[in-house]
Amino acid sequence: MSEKKRIFSGIQPSGDLTLGSYMGAIKNWVALQDEYDCLFCIVDMHAITVRQVPADLRRRSLEQLAQYIACGLDPKKNIMFIQSHVPQHAELSWVLGCYTQFGELSRMTQFKDKSAKHADNITAGLFTYPVLMAADILLYQADAVPVGEDQKQHVELCRDIAGRFNYVYGDTFTLPEPFIPKMGARIMSLGDPTSKMSKSDPDGCVFLMDKPEDIMRKFKRAVTDCETAVRYDPAAKPGISNLLTVYCTATGKTIEEAEQEFAGQGYGVFKPAVGEAVVELLRPIREETERLLKDKAYLESVYKEGAERAQYLANKTLRKVYKKVGFVARG
Ligand code: ATP
Ligand code: LTN
Numbered sequence: 001m002s003e004k005k006r007i008f009s010g011i012q013p014s015g016d017l018t019l020g021s022y023m024g025a026i027k028n029w030v031a032l033q034d035e036y037d038c039l040f041c042i043v044d045m046h047a048i049t050v051r052q053v054p055a056d057l058r059r060r061s062l063e064q065l066a067q068y069i070a071c072g073l074d075p076k077k078n079i080m081f082i083q084s085h086v087p088q089h090a091e092l093s094w095v096l097g098c099y100t101q102f103g104e105l106s107r108m109t110q111f112k113d114k115s116a117k118h119a120d121n122i123t124a125g126l127f128t129y130p131v132l133m134a135a136d137i138l139l140y141q142a143d144a145v146p147v148g149e150d151q152k153q154h155v156e157l158c159r160d161i162a163g164r165f166n167y168v169y170g171d172t173f174t175l176p177e178p179f180i181p182k183m184g185a186r187i188m189s190l191g192d193p194t195s196k197m198s199k200s201d202p203d204g205c206v207f208l209m210d211k212p213e214d215i216m217r218k219f220k221r222a223v224t225d226c227e228t229a230v231r232y233d234p235a236a237k238p239g240i241s242n243l244l245t246v247y248c249t250a251t252g253k254t255i256e257e258a259e260q261e262f263a264g265q266g267y268g269v270f271k272p273a274v275g276e277a278v279v280e281l282l283r284p285i286r287e288e289t290e291r292l293l294k295d296k297a298y299l300e301s302v303y304k305e306g307a308e309r310a311q312y313l314a315n316k317t318l319r320k321v322y323k324k325v326g327f328v329a330r331g
Contacts, residue, residue, distance in 0.1 A: 007032055008142035008176075010041035010083065013060040014052065015199030017067050019206040019278065022285075023184035023249045024148025030072040032146060032179075038078040039140055039310060040068055042303075045083045045090065046133070049126040050118055063289070065299055067208055070288035079313075081306030083136065088314035092135035093128075095321055099165050100131050104157060110150065117200075134158035138173045139314040146179040149186040150196060169324040173317075184249040190222040193238035209286055212279045219243070219275030230262035230270045240267070243274045250277040 009029060011021055029040060042064050047057060061082055068080060083089055105111065105127055115122040133154050137145055138161075145155050155178035162173035187197045189204030197205050206218055224239035232255045234241040247258055262270045292299065323329065 004035070004037045005143040006140060006174075007036040007038040007144050007146060007179075008041070008137050008140050009039075009146050010043040010046070010136060011064065012043050012047040013057060013064045014047040014050065016060065016207045016209060017064060018197060018199050018208065019246070019282075020148065020187040020197035021199075022071065022208060023187050023246070024181065025146060026068070026071045026073075027184065027249070028146040028179065028181050032144075033073060033077050036144070039142070039313075040073055040078055040080050041083050041136060041310075042068075042081070043083045043133075043136065046129060049123065049129050050114065051121060062296075062299055063293065065303060066289045066292040067285065069292055069302070070285045071208075075302040075306070079306050079309045080302055081310045082303050085303065085307035086310045086314055088139055088311065088318045089132065089135050092139050092314075092318055092321060093132040095325060096134050096138070096161055096165070097128055097131045099168075100128075100134075100157075100161055104160070105130060108157070109153060130154045130157050131161070134161050137176050138162055139317050140310075141174040141313075141317060142176045143174055144177050144179045146181075148184075149180055152178045152180060165321075172320060172324060183245060187246060187249075188238060188242040190218055190242075193223055193242045206278060206282075208282055209289065210282070212283070215279050215282065216272065216275040219271050219278065222271060222274075224267055224271075228266045230259060230265065230267070232259060240270075243271065247274045247277055250274075250281045 007029075009025060011017065011025065017026075029038065032038065042061050044057065044061050065080065065082070069075060073080065108130055111127060111129070114126060118126070134157065137155070137158050145151075145158075147155065155176060159175050162175050166172055189195050189197045189201055190206070191201065191204030195201075195204075199205060199207070203218075206215055210218075222239060222243060224243070225237050227237070230240060230244070231237060232241050232244050244255055244258055247253070248255055253261070262273070
């Protein structure tokens, strides 16, 4: 790899990819892939922090790889791999867990939310999830981590852990910066515009693989307000503001341009227009994903090569860490 700065990011194959994860994360990855050395991971080990159906997890992991490529990520430019294929993630995670405070993990809002949702299954894995995420990032000495707004707290914790380790053992890890997009960092649910669009809420959520008629139906039904003006005001008009964000992220227009375009036209015109913009955005992604999924040998070659290249980099960091903490070299 060259002297370009490095990027690491990942998504859990715990559900189908959504318009939120596309606009908050993947779209940004595509834009950054020429300027940075990038690693894009399918974080299957994170996915088992909540119970998964094994066959579904396996299928979704492969589908997610196909979708990464269909969204425009080039496997020749980027290292694309499956987390469980690179054992160094789990190994570094153990070490970092010994430099993370219980109190720090207790403050993670995602842990609080998810443990409330899965109250009958609050595992140690769910609690230590951000440590594994820190290991993902620090193994590759990533400079930046492009994610949606909800992951900022985890990247900040990762910086704290890295800074603490560096303080004790001398310079070991690069401190990563979160890269949060200016627009699209927090796409809201179409059913409840005050909560985040999430794959666990199928009604408020658009999936990358949704058919055009389903996308149109979801946008036509999107919750808005009882006014008529298409105006960006997230506090007073969360539904319309969210649709404006989606429309502008899909078309590349500015909020002002979109407000002018729909001035005096009402929601009956605006909502289907947003739906159509999303249908056109997702159509090539869906078609290319379907094509790629028929070529299992190609997908396998991508994730195998990705894991080899990732292991090479990961091993360098892990050896350094093992030496610093005082483990005997394997010789
Ligand atoms: P879950 O609901 O199970 O927590 P999720 O739908 O939030 O999952 P993740 O796999 O946690 O999806 O997120 C993948 C990436 O996409 C992360 O970088 C996350 O910040 C981003 N992301 C997810 N949902 C949104 C959203 N609604 N708006 C913007 N970015 C999002
Ligand atoms: N926690 C992230 C997924 C994730 C990740 C990472 C993102 C796991 N490891 C490393 C960036 C960098 C989420 O989307 N829920």
